[in-house]
Amino acid sequence: QVQLVESGGGSVQPGGSLSLSCAASGRAFDNYPVGWFRQVPGKEREFVAATRWIGGMAFSKHYTTSVKGRFTISRDNAANTVSLQMNSLNPEDTAVYYCALSSIRGLIVGQMWNLRNWDSWGQGTQVTVSS
Secondary structure: OOEEEEEOOEEEOOOOOEEEEEEEEOOOOOOOOEEEEEEOOOOOOEEEEEEEEEEOOEEEEEEOHHHOOOEEEEEEOOOOEEEEEEOOOOHHHOEEEEEEEOOOOOOOHHHOOOHHHOOEEOOOEEEEEOO
């Protein structure tokens, strides 16, 4: 029903920055959780960041430990987009990055890592950090 399309991936040197974007069509984000995940060959897709409605016009933001302080997730519900600003990139950040949408309005932080709680996925965009 909903389609998600990521963009903004590319190649950068260690310490550089990239900004990823995800646009939705078919269903609006509204106040449902939106997240970013990443995957490298031979490993499971892992949680990176997510944003969740907590009342009024406020949304909480959550990050995996390895990216906290370097990455920032933002959402624009009117435009049905979510972005991921990535700073101070290192080679360990190299992966295919995916955006995802959940139908669980009250998804708790402790369940965001679980891929089964996310209904729709984008095609992914490659991020490569190397010298």
